[in-house]
Amino acid sequence: xxxxxxxxxxxxxxxxxxxxxxxxxxxxxxxxxxxxxxxxxxxxxxxxxxxxxxxxxxxxxxxxxxxxxxxxxxxxxxxxx
Numbered sequence: 623x624x625x626x627x628x629x630x631x632x633x634x635x636x637x638x639x640x641x642x643x644x645x646x647x648x649x650x651x652x653x654x655x656x657x658x659x660x661x662x663x664x665x666x667x668x669x670x671x672x673x674x675x676x677x678x679x680x681x682x683x684x685x686x687x688x689x690x691x692x693x694x695x696x697x698x699x700x701x702x703x
Contacts, residue, residue: 635672635679646670657696658683665690 635644
């Protein structure tokens with residue numbers, strides 16, 4: 623069986639716990655399913671990231687057309703303390 627391993631997370635962007643940077647790629651399980659649906663073909667549905675400098679959690683959602691071309695992205699920023 624052939625399996626593809628994809629990088630999904632570097633640290634935890636929602637809880638840095640003393641780390642300088644957190645980055646998470648979500649393929650099948652986006653938080654905002656109204657903005658982006660889960661992708662099961664390797665396309666990215668959502669990206670979350672945060673830095674210790676400002677403590678702001680940033681979230682980007684992505685949508686694709688039937689030919690898997692990127693059509694839209696949404697940026698959501700929320701304060702995280």
